[in-house]
Amino acid sequence: MDKMPKWADVILTPLISLILAMAISAIVILAIGESPWLALKTMIDGALGSSYGWGYTLYYTTNFIFTGLAVAVAYHASLFNIGGEGQAMLGGLGVALIALALPWPHWSLALPAAMVGAALFGAAWALIPAWLQARRGSHIVITTIMFNFIAAALLNYMLVNILKPAGTQDPASANFPEGAHLPQLTEMAAALGIEWGKNTPVNITFIIALIACILVWLLIWRTRLGYEIRALGRSEPAALYAGISPVRITVIAMLISGGLAGLMAINNVMGEAERLVLNAVEGAGFIGIAVALMGRNHPFGVFLAALLFGFLYQGGGELALWTSIPRELIVVIQALVILFTGALDNMVRMPLERIFLALRGKGHA
Amino acid sequence: MDFATIIQILDSAVRLMTPLLLACLAGLYSERSGVFDIGLEGKMLMAAFTAASVAYATGSPWLGLLAGIGGSMALALIHGLASITFMGNQLISGVAINFLASGMTVLLGQRIFGLGGRTPSLTDGGRFGEIILPFADALRDVPVLGPVYADLISGHSILVYVAFLCVPLTWWVLFRTRFGLRLRAVGENPASVDTAGVSVTRLRYASIAICGLLCGLAGAYLATGLSAGFVKEMTAGRGFIALAALIFAKWRPWSALFATFLFGLLEAIANRYPNLDLGVITIPSMFMNALPYILTVIILAGFVGRAIPPRAGGEPYVKER
Amino acid sequence: EPALIFDLGGKFDKSFNEAAYRGAERWAEETGGSYKELEMQSEAQREQALRRLAETGANPIVMTGFAFGNILNEIAPDYPDTKFAIIDAVVDQPNVKSIMFAEQEGSYLVGVLAAMASESGTIGFIGGMDVPLIRQFGCGYAQGAKAENPDIKIVANMTGTTPAAWNDPVKGGELTKAQISQGADVVFAAAGGTGIGVLQAAADGGILSIGVDSNQNHLHPGKVLTSMIKRVDVAVYEAFKAGEDLETGQSVLGLESDGVGYALDDNNASLITDEMKAKVDEIAEKIKSGEIEVHDYYSDNTCPALNF
Amino acid sequence: MHEAVTDTGGRPATAAPNAIELRGISKAFGPVQANKDIDLRVPQGTIHGIIGENGAGKSTLMSILYGFYKPDKGEILVNGRPLTIADSLTAIKAGIGMVFQHFKLVQNFTVLENVILGAEDGRLLRPSLAKAREVLKRLAAEYQLNVDPDETIDELSVGHQQRVEILKALYRQADILILDEPTGVLTPAEADHLFRILEGLKAEGKTIILITHKLREIMEITDNVSVMRRGEMVASVKTAETSPEELAELMVGRKVLLNVEKAPARPGEKILEVRDLTLVDDEGVERLRGISFDIRAGEILGIAGVSGNGQTQLLELLGGFPEKGSKSGGTIRMNGQELDLTGTMSDASTRRARGIGHVPEDRQAEGLIMDFTAWENTAFGYHRAPEFNRGLLMDNAAIRADAETKMEHFDVRPRNPNLAARNFSGGNQQKLVVAREIERNPDLLLIGQPTRGVDIGAIEFIHKRIIELRDAGKAVLLVSVELDEILSLSDRIAVMFDGRIMGERLPGETTTGELGLLMAGITDTAHADASEGIPPEHKHVDEVSGERG
Numbered sequence A: 001m002d003k004m005p006k007w008a009d010v011i012l013t014p015l016i017s018l019i020l021a022m023a024i025s026a027i028v029i030l031a032i033g034e035s036p037w038l039a040l041k042t043m044i045d046g047a048l049g050s051s052y053g054w055g056y057t058l059y060y061t062t063n064f065i066f067t068g069l070a071v072a073v074a075y076h077a078s079l080f081n082i083g084g085e086g087q088a089m090l091g092g093l094g095v096a097l098i099a100l101a102l103p104w105p106h107w108s109l110a111l112p113a114a115m116v117g118a119a120l121f122g123a124a125w126a127l128i129p130a131w132l133q134a135r136r137g138s139h140i141v142i143t144t145i146m147f148n149f150i151a152a153a154l155l156n157y158m159l160v161n162i163l164k165p166a167g168t169q170d171p172a173s174a175n176f177p178e179g180a181h182l183p184q185l186t187e188m189a190a191a192l193g194i195e196w197g198k199n200t201p202v203n204i205t206f207i208i209a210l211i212a213c214i215l216v217w218l219l220i221w222r223t224r225l226g227y228e229i230r231a232l233g234r235s236e237p238a239a240l241y242a243g244i245s246p247v248r249i250t251v252i253a254m255l256i257s258g259g260l261a262g263l264m265a266i267n268n269v270m271g272e273a274e275r276l277v278l279n280a281v282e283g284a285g286f287i288g289i290a291v292a293l294m295g296r297n298h299p300f301g302v303f304l305a306a307l308l309f310g311f312l313y314q315g316g317g318e319l320a321l322w323t324s325i326p327r328e329l330i331v332v333i334q335a336l337v338i339l340f341t342g343a344l345d346n347m348v349r350m351p352l353e354r355i356f357l358a359l360r361g362k363g364h365a
Numbered sequence B: 001m002d003f004a005t006i007i008q009i010l011d012s013a014v015r016l017m018t019p020l021l022l023a024c025l026a027g028l029y030s031e032r033s034g035v036f037d038i039g040l041e042g043k044m045l046m047a048a049f050t051a052a053s054v055a056y057a058t059g060s061p062w063l064g065l066l067a068g069i070g071g072s073m074a075l076a077l078i079h080g081l082a083s084i085t086f087m088g089n090q091l092i093s094g095v096a097i098n099f100l101a102s103g104m105t106v107l108l109g110q111r112i113f114g115l116g117g118r119t120p121s122l123t124d125g126g127r128f129g130e131i132i133l134p135f136a137d138a139l140r141d142v143p144v145l146g147p148v149y150a151d152l153i154s155g156h157s158i159l160v161y162v163a164f165l166c167v168p169l170t171w172w173v174l175f176r177t178r179f180g181l182r183l184r185a186v187g188e189n190p191a192s193v194d195t196a197g198v199s200v201t202r203l204r205y206a207s208i209a210i211c212g213l214l215c216g217l218a219g220a221y222l223a224t225g226l227s228a229g230f231v232k233e234m235t236a237g238r239g240f241i242a243l244a245a246l247i248f249a250k251w252r253p254w255s256a257l258f259a260t261f262l263f264g265l266l267e268a269i270a271n272r273y274p275n276l277d278l279g280v281i282t283i284p285s286m287f288m289n290a291l292p293y294i295l296t297v298i299i300l301a302g303f304v305g306r307a308i309p310p311r312a313g314g315e316p317y318v319k320e321r
Numbered sequence C: 001e002p003a004l005i006f007d008l009g010g011k012f013d014k015s016f017n018e019a020a021y022r023g024a025e026r027w028a029e030e031t032g033g034s035y036k037e038l039e040m041q042s043e044a045q046r047e048q049a050l051r052r053l054a055e056t057g058a059n060p061i062v063m064t065g066f067a068f069g070n071i072l073n074e075i076a077p078d079y080p081d082t083k084f085a086i087i088d089a090v091v092d093q094p095n096v097k098s099i100m101f102a103e104q105e106g107s108y109l110v111g112v113l114a115a116m117a118s119e120s121g122t123i124g125f126i127g128g129m130d131v132p133l134i135r136q137f138g139c140g141y142a143q144g145a146k147a148e149n150p151d152i153k154i155v156a157n158m159t160g161t162t163p164a165a166w167n168d169p170v171k172g173g174e175l176t177k178a179q180i181s182q183g184a185d186v187v188f189a190a191a192g193g194t195g196i197g198v199l200q201a202a203a204d205g206g207i208l209s210i211g212v213d214s215n216q217n218h219l220h221p222g223k224v225l226t227s228m229i230k231r232v233d234v235a236v237y238e239a240f241k242a243g244e245d246l247e248t249g250q251s252v253l254g255l256e257s258d259g260v261g262y263a264l265d266d267n268n269a270s271l272i273t274d275e276m277k278a279k280v281d282e283i284a285e286k287i288k289s290g291e292i293e294v295h296d297y298y299s300d301n302t303c304p305a306l307n308f
Numbered sequence D: 001m002h003e004a005v006t007d008t009g010g011r012p013a014t015a016a017p018n019a020i021e022l023r024g025i026s027k028a029f030g031p032v033q034a035n036k037d038i039d040l041r042v043p044q045g046t047i048h049g050i051i052g053e054n055g056a057g058k059s060t061l062m063s064i065l066y067g068f069y070k071p072d073k074g075e076i077l078v079n080g081r082p083l084t085i086a087d088s089l090t091a092i093k094a095g096i097g098m099v100f101q102h103f104k105l106v107q108n109f110t111v112l113e114n115v116i117l118g119a120e121d122g123r124l125l126r127p128s129l130a131k132a133r134e135v136l137k138r139l140a141a142e143y144q145l146n147v148d149p150d151e152t153i154d155e156l157s158v159g160h161q162q163r164v165e166i167l168k169a170l171y172r173q174a175d176i177l178i179l180d181e182p183t184g185v186l187t188p189a190e191a192d193h194l195f196r197i198l199e200g201l202k203a204e205g206k207t208i209i210l211i212t213h214k215l216r217e218i219m220e221i222t223d224n225v226s227v228m229r230r231g232e233m234v235a236s237v238k239t240a241e242t243s244p245e246e247l248a249e250l251m252v253g254r255k256v257l258l259n260v261e262k263a264p265a266r267p268g269e270k271i272l273e274v275r276d277l278t279l280v281d282d283e284g285v286e287r288l289r290g291i292s293f294d295i296r297a298g299e300i301l302g303i304a305g306v307s308g309n310g311q312t313q314l315l316e317l318l319g320g321f322p323e324k325g326s327k328s329g330g331t332i333r334m335n336g337q338e339l340d341l342t343g344t345m346s347d348a349s350t351r352r353a354r355g356i357g358h359v360p361e362d363r364q365a366e367g368l369i370m371d372f373t374a375w376e377n378t379a380f381g382y383h384r385a386p387e388f389n390r391g392l393l394m395d396n397a398a399i400r401a402d403a404e405t406k407m408e409h410f411d412v413r414p415r416n417p418n419l420a421a422r423n424f425s426g427g428n429q430q431k432l433v434v435a436r437e438i439e440r441n442p443d444l445l446l447i448g449q450p451t452r453g454v455d456i457g458a459i460e461f462i463h464k465r466i467i468e469l470r471d472a473g474k475a476v477l478l479v480s481v482e483l484d485e486i487l488s489l490s491d492r493i494a495v496m497f498d499g500r501i502m503g504e505r506l507p508g509e510t511t512t513g514e515l516g517l518l519m520a521g522i523t524d525t526a527h528a529d530a531s532e533g534i535p536p537e538h539k540h541v542d543e544v545s546g547e548r549g
Ligand SMILES: Nc1ncnc2c1ncn2[C@@H]1O[C@H](COP(=O)(O)OP(=O)(O)OP(=O)(O)O)[C@@H](O)[C@H]1O
Pocket: B319, B320, B321, D029, D032, D033, D034, D052, D053, D054, D055, D056, D057, D058, D059, D060, D061, D101, D423, D425, D426, D427, D453, D455
């Protein structure tokens, strides 16, 4: 029997936590001499107030869904993949190599090929840490941290020494061919006769991300593989008892995780920049950790958390753009949201449980 | 590579490893008590900021040091609140603390100094200077030992010596004192400590406070020892490297010394040889920069076995569900 | 109302964004006018920032950093009545002014100075993140130094491969010490916030340093040999001053137009002897006249004087 | 109503004052009312038994007394004085010591370190350790509680770990000692030894509270006994004035068969043939040294032995998941076909495919995923079976339906397949595992410690099912440290010692005494001929390993 109704646990608690985080943020904003009300209004207007704002919010959401899912899948196998950042970088490399390899006639051909490239490169970058963990017991947290640095070096090298066209300043690859440009949601909406999200970077990848959520949900809760991943994650001796091979599952889970992180590149590299730039990932790999943990490693939770972070990113971007509030405030707000909804959630949950127990007690009496 | 070069590289390694060592030992206290800490980075950053600010304002590195410890401890307290009192997720709390420090330092810095998060540069009085050990100059000419003493052992900031002393001290505290026994026990099996009549909460807070203190030293060393002021994000991932070193060291103090030295040494070598000419090919600078990380993975895979964390690590101590 | 958009490093990057900010401030002070300024959070905001500014009627819109090039090329045609100015990139659109700096020329000069000031015959270069722009600096510097002293040894380091490399004064300091121990007695830092650590360590270590972008001589008076100045502030100031009448097209600001140069002020007067000054000024003239040609790293991604 | 029972039955057996008196103790874990208004009186110098079904609230009550949990309400009196026990320190100071059901030892600490933890003298360890070493030596001699003070806990057998727990309490000079299911993990010999110690303690005037599921033990050693059911104290009686049958009925609320009834076995064909099985673990220790035996259809082979003599390794090897890094040799034939011992076909799922079911010794670590729901657990290990899958996806509806049937057949309570395994009591968890393995109708069932920590109601049930399986013509390999269980279920008994089978006996023709000798590694040549399948060179007296009692 649970201590309180499910809705209270999954909706009420995070909501109150979020309000607390916002309240503290407001105090911080006041302390630096700005108006919290204006800030909130700017953020909400900017991120959710127009199809334009949504277009950006959903673009960021897409990035975070992929990195969040990546962390979540590994987490179910009790592997803490801090390497999303590096895997996403490599995913970008994969996308760039494929997009630039052929004069793609149409995106519908380029997209699947690029997805394969992104996923393969991302997965490959997760493979070595996975294999080392499974076979040699090398701690995956260290190896994935190291692989983030190595990925940055590799990407730096590839862009500066190999992919950069001569005569440009930019440490970036050449622009992708026209046929590798992904349809933006704006265009897709326009095709349906709706004017939506003009000039925003959100693109078809968002839909792929939603599909990825569903597929990951199916994988984790409906397939044998997911069952085995979860079993291994909860208890290795039990997994052995059930005939589940820890090495195999560890490697597979990390490959999927790395592949998902790599797929993020479809959104930012192929969908937005349409070329590979240095630092394309911009920390989304690390945000993915927060997204996964806050989303309780459930794809739907990941989606909601990614949306929240997409909102914070876009709303925060608007703040930085249109008010005199420094952009670092956004980082503080993000920190507070993560802290209150993710780590201090029991501060809200415990008293709530007591209230619900007391209410139930009365109900019975 | 001649002897002088070796001494120079080692000397550089010592400086580079010091913040890592302090942060690594900080993590060691926390994680040995069962509280995982990926917020070392944030605590160091906050400490670097508060240390630099106060050292600038007062002209005293010592007051700066205190402030650094204070800043780091404040974040440690938040971590304690989240992971001990409210039994929250320690990883999330650590992530949040890193974000918080990265945002708050710039926000406060900009508000106070208006330099976009930088603090003004510290003048010499506001920094920890190099300590020349007695007879360093006189002994320099003694073959082998002379340079080792004069150029390698002598001539570091006081915090370097403190950091190195912390290693035997930590070992002693952990394995020779009552506090250490309880600390190790609470990281392995908090229920055993609880049923022995000792408060798990108090012990864990104590270790987290020590963690805060050591991160404070590390941050202060970065801002007021190695450089002359705070620059945003100046920890540059050292907290994560320290974490890696901690796992590498399997949560043991002497091994922590070794692991952080290895990181320092590899970085010093990469600094010294920005692009290594092997005759056939020249290794580009990017890969020399990544060399410490690549070698870490290789060493980890080849020579270091499974690292088993403290058994109760990462889990809050929940008696009643 | 003019507007200024900073690149991701942010307004206070101790480097060219900060210089741009100073240019805008100077304009505001002198004219009493106001301007809009934007700091971005992420890559995706480049387009957002540009479009939104253009839609609010800001004119001209000045942006710093090559990373805007691509986007600007795409959206400039959408706002034909708005003038754009981009620093550090070439965008071929009728309403865009592209401002490039010949960093290699200024770097060449400070290279000459470094070689002259060096007693050990070894000088150093410390870059931030390893990107072509920084290689351009390093390459010009090495050419100047080699021209002055063909036997000179140049030790070059890059700080790292992540954006953290721009803000790591500790590593900057450590690299400086490593270079000092290799005999360098002048180091040139082109590394943003990391450079602060370089200049500090050089001052502590009793050697000379060279600042970058803006005049950093004052940071350690008497210990900073000079600074390689890149007049981003002037470029912004001029663009703001021109207002809606901004002349479009391409301009390369080199020694000729005082877009780059070396800094001489009270702080380093004692370090630059008359002989040195005469020599660099002569070389500067030769570069202007084309007598000396400084190799442009971007042209072929290689550097004749230095291996990266 | 229980008030009345307590008042009539709970009178002190002696005139001594009460060491412990509990008044109206209540404790809820969230919505679960673990203890309801409990009264208890334990006179000084007595041994007081507490019995009750799994989840009845025994451990909770004792943990409250020890300051581990805080009661919601109620009063505690120690030696007649009211005492607020806010934490274990208060309890320890009041002279209370407790040996928990799940030991509270630090696995990688030495015995000595565990003993002094929390009871150190001064800030430095060295003097405390030296003192403790002396005290332990004395206690060891006094109570025959020998353990090597420098051994780390994970090197010790469970029995020895328990000694450490008792030593911990004695070191803290406990006058009142609480033992929560202490014999669950002990062999009869070890249990006897423990009881002798307890009697010694009692003779010194100490008070002992003993929780157990074994009525035999209650009858043997306690002065008074209290019975708990569903969080309430339903009776407190003098042991001399009651009987096992009455206690069982009080506990479960119905009549319970305490003895297993079974027809004689009708063995059929050989199902399992094991020859010269050896296993060396990753540290190079020989765990199995040439094991050979057969099991036929329709018979139960019981393997007796002190835990740690290779039974675990034998079960795991047969089940297809020997410890990582171990090397094995010998042959296993199942239904006449040889099983792959090391190759790719040697994992647990291939064994299941060959018709081997397995109830592992440690249900919580191996047999179940504690965070999985009951229905997910009932497919565990068989999750690749075609009937549980539909194409790429698992057929959750089918699994759930199957779980409901199994839970009904095995009377798992509460009958809620959506509940996580950890929320079932120990007995019901065990039923889940047994149901899963037996209902697959395996040709051979490997079953280890089937009733450890399980209450008598559930024991009765599980025993019945094992015998039904046998009667259905299946082979059963039963490993248990409970000699009673071995004797009453097995058709043949083999005794394991130090990785060898010391001999085989028939249950009707042997005694606990004889089996006990074999378990200690002492073979009696007179009986040697009865043991078939054991190579002669194994029939000598083995060196008695010092580690085991
Ligand atoms: N720490 C806890 N948190 C929440 N519920 C608990 C806790 N400990 C026990 N319970 C619940 O309290 C009830 C009583 O449990 P308790 O452990 O006291 O039973 P028990 O009589 O010792 O059972 P067993 O014979 O299995 O040891 C059970 O329903 C159990 O689920």
